[in-house]
Amino acid sequence: MEETFEQRKKYCLNKLDLSKKGSVDEDIQHVVYLINSCKDLFTTSSCSGRIILFDGFPNNSDVQKKGCVWLFVAHSKCTFDDLMSGLSRSTNDAVLKFEPFVLHVQCRRLEDAQLMVLQESSGCPVLR
Known part of the structure; x- marks a missing residue:
């Protein structure tokens, strides 16, 4: 059975942080949490640098x-x-x-990724 976007997002956001630090860097927490609050996006990895x-x-x-x-x-x-x-x-x-700073984001659709790159609005506060 093919895994849905929602299942991947739930798994990724609920799994244990296996990085040496074990948590999201404080300087970028607000960005990570904002992206993860969008229904069509979620972060898979991040580092403030x-x-x-x-x-x-x-x-x-x-x-x-x-x-x-x-x-x-x-x-x-x-x-x-x-x-x-x-x-x-x-x-x-x-x-x-x-x-340097790195942020990996998984998007539901190609259009969502393109909107992130173009910084256009898609109904998600991150992209406004």
Whole structure:
């Protein structure tokens, strides 16, 4: 049986947040909640942007987050001392990574996605 949009939305919004942080970033909560209040849209992933310092992999040139040790992470401004404190715990070559804002939204129809991109009104307060 094919899963309906409503079933996917309900499942996604009720499932456990498996991110390392475990919750929606405070700076973008209002946007996420507003999108999720629309009947034809829901968020599947979001991040307000972050700075990550993690132990690198000495035998691998790829920068990967899975399975690595996070030395420091911030979703807002950080200080030099914050980074130096993280570096003091490093056992390999440390990697500093900046990830900008990201928001993944699932739309009921292609037209809903196009309206989001064009920022036109579709009866949803997000798109006005």
